[in-house]
Amino acid sequence: MVQRIGIRASVLRAADGSEMIVPNGNLISNRVTNWTFSDSQRLIEVPVPVAQAADPAHVIELLKGVAAAHPLVIKDPPPRALVVNLGPGALSFELRAWTDCAEDWMQIRSELAVAIKSVLAKENISIP
Numbered sequence: 001m002v003q004r005i006g007i008r009a010s011v012l013r014a015a016d017g018s019e020m021i022v023p024n025g026n027l028i029s030n031r032v033t034n035w036t037f038s039d040s041q042r043l044i045e046v047p048v049p050v051a052q053a054a055d056p057a058h059v060i061e062l063l064k065g066v067a068a069a070h071p072l073v074i075k076d077p078p079p080r081a082l083v084v085n086l087g088p089g090a091l092s093f094e095l096r097a098w099t100d101c102a103e104d105w106m107q108i109r110s111e112l113a114v115a116i117k118s119v120l121a122k123e124n125i126s127i128p
Contacts, residue, residue, distance in 0.1 A: 062119050
């Protein structure tokens, strides 16, 4: 978030509360990432490792269900769950869901992780 715009530099405040002094020339000549410039939607990514024996299709459906049940996850685009790595002892998935509450994305990510752990435990799917 922009805190102050000065003649030579601007002060930006990061989500963790830190402040950065950025020369205005850098804002003009370098690439700037603004998570909420055109809208407030933000992608949330949650990595999920599970035991190799788990059925990937079942895990994908569980992950999508967890995201769809969260009140701050938007419906369009719909949540996606993907297998991202096939390791010798684990399958790695990634849940990708969007929220329009960009300022709360870390809290939503945490809530999704807790819900994922709970649903996997209920289904007897172990996390390595």
